[in-house]
Every structure is written in C-alpha cells, then in structure tokens.
Amino acid sequence: MTQDLLVEERGRVLLLTMNRPESRNAMSMAMAHEIAAALDTLDSRPDLSVAVITGSAGTFCAGMDLKGFARGERPVVEGRGFAGLVRRPPRKPLIAAVEGYALAGGFEIVLSCDLIVASREARFGLPEVKRGLTAAAGGLLRLQHRVPYHLAMELVLTGRMWPAPEAAEVHLVNRLTEPGEAVTEALALAEEVAANAPLALAASKRVLVESADWTLAEQFDRQEEHVNPVRESADAKEGARAFVEKRPPKWTAT
Incomplete structure (x- = not known):
C-alpha cells in the first residue's frame, strides 16, 4: 500500500483512511485500486469482520480527482467501479466515518456503506449537475432508496450541500457526533458489530x-x-x- 490509503487493523476491524489531504482526499486511480485491494483483504480473511472508511485532515472525500480526470484517468476498478467500491461493495459490513465534506463521488462512497457515522459539521452533496455531469457512481441509484423520494430528487436536481444533522433527521446517518469524533464513534460501532458471528x-x-x-x-x-x-x-x-x-x-x- 502507498500512503494514498492508510490501512490499520484494530482487532477484527479494518480501518481505511483516504490520505490525499492536499486535494481533500479526492479519489485518484491509485487510491481506488488500493481501496479495492483492502476490501478484498477484508472479505478474504476470517479474522476480520467489518471495515471503517474515513478521510484524513478533517474531510471525507471531495469526489473524483479532476486533475487526474483531465489527464485521462478514471478512478474506476474493473468489477468494483468508482473508488474500487461503489459497484461491488464488500461482502462484509462497511461503515463510513464522515468529517467535513463528502461530495459527489465522496457521497457516493458513503451511500455504498452499510452504516454511517458523521460529525455534526459534515456536509453531503451531489453537485454533479452544477458541472454538467450526473451522479453516475451510485448516487442516482441509491439515494432514492435511502431517503424520501422528493428529498432525493431535490438533492440531485439542485446539487445543494446537505448538512449532516438534516441527514440524521431522515435516518441516513446512524450516529451523529461532535466534530473530530466520527472515527472514534465509528470504531465503537464497528466493535459492536464485530462482536457478533x-x-x-x-x-x-x-x-x-x-x-x-x-x-x-x-x-x-x-x-x-x-x-x-x-x-x-x-x-x-x-x-x-x-x-x-x-x-x-x-x-x-x-
């Protein structure tokens, strides 16, 4: 693994930290492949039960690395999709720990997870329509099943920022924390899950x-x-x- 993705084992829990702070953890092709490899490890090892995915430096993920995209790179892994995750999530449970922004593909990573822990200051959003694009990494497919239909339509068509407390009100977020506490709470939730068979x-x-x-x-x-x-x-x-x-x-x- 390179430093684009930090991987740490905490007993039966695998902690994945997206680590490109200079670009707000925007998804690169290299990081997508590293995430896919880490999730393969999660699914293949009987001593691991659950994973937590988060971002470094107080933000989750700002979406696709547009500089890489301009060079002709797409952070897509064959069979697994964007971020090595959204098309085929792991067989085992995956928890998102969100601080700061989870935008575009970053929000689509969150929607690929089974449980979501977020700071009160976290912000979600699918701003693709503002850039002439569509939320094609699962946002259009998943959001309508996670929240009421008209709310999903509003978020997609306006591309507006969505504060985590509002997301918690419609139960998209499982646990809401104070700023800086999302990973700690997500790991506690992961331990609760990992205690089971x-x-x-x-x-x-x-x-x-x-x-x-x-x-x-x-x-x-x-x-x-x-x-x-x-x-x-x-x-x-x-x-x-x-x-x-x-x-x-x-x-x-x-």
Whole structure:
C-alpha cells in the first residue's frame, strides 16, 4: 500500500483512511485500486469482520480527482467501479466515518456503506449537475432508496450541500457526533458489530441488500440459500454453547 490509503487493523476491524489531504482526499486511480485491494483483504480473511472508511485532515472525500480526470484517468476498478467500491461493495459490513465534506463521488462512497457515522459539521452533496455531469457512481441509484423520494430528487436536481444533522433527521446517518469524533464513534460501532458471528453478519447483510426485488413467493426460499449454511455452521453451535455457559463466544468463521 502507498500512503494514498492508510490501512490499520484494530482487532477484527479494518480501518481505511483516504490520505490525499492536499486535494481533500479526492479519489485518484491509485487510491481506488488500493481501496479495492483492502476490501478484498477484508472479505478474504476470517479474522476480520467489518471495515471503517474515513478521510484524513478533517474531510471525507471531495469526489473524483479532476486533475487526474483531465489527464485521462478514471478512478474506476474493473468489477468494483468508482473508488474500487461503489459497484461491488464488500461482502462484509462497511461503515463510513464522515468529517467535513463528502461530495459527489465522496457521497457516493458513503451511500455504498452499510452504516454511517458523521460529525455534526459534515456536509453531503451531489453537485454533479452544477458541472454538467450526473451522479453516475451510485448516487442516482441509491439515494432514492435511502431517503424520501422528493428529498432525493431535490438533492440531485439542485446539487445543494446537505448538512449532516438534516441527514440524521431522515435516518441516513446512524450516529451523529461532535466534530473530530466520527472515527472514534465509528470504531465503537464497528466493535459492536464485530462482536457478533462473522458468517451471520455477512449473510444478514446479503439478504438485506439483495431481497429488495425478490417476489413474495420466492423470498423465504431465496433467503434460505444464504441463512441455512449459517445455521449449520460451527459458529452457530458455538453461539448456543456460549449462551448456555454464560461466556463470550469464540468465533472461527466456520
């Protein structure tokens, strides 16, 4: 890994810090590939359960690096999309810790996450229409399912800044913090998630994400494909034993 992305392991939690402060952490092609590699690590290692993604120097991400774009670079990873993330997020839970600005592609990274922690001073926005562009890295596809339809339409068509307290009012933000505390709170939330069974976490996320377009007739059968292996896992047996024995479970992701 280069210094564009800082990667740190905190027990079962992987902390990813976008580290291009000179450009407000604007997404470069190199950083996109580094994020994709880090998320591959997250998904492949049984000792990691959840990741937190944040930005350095008091801001999250200002979107695509326009200087790189002018040179013909696009921060897109084949199969994973913009930022190595938005088209195919990780199988395991991902938490955004937002300070400062999360704009354009930066907001689309946030929308790709499963949980969102934000400072009261954070600002979200999809200003693409102001630049003759569209929010094509998931903003148009995801925002309408995260907030009321007419609010999503207003944010897209005006491109206005959206303060984090307003986002929290419509439950886009899970936890609102004082400035400078987003990462600390996100790590605490990640620890709360990581205390649970890894296989159950991944399967639960998959059903929640994929079941939106399942018909009523097929919902339970399709759910069973994902949850039955969890039910038959060693971790399920361990969870039951730990409950009976009144001790913390020891997960093996098997």
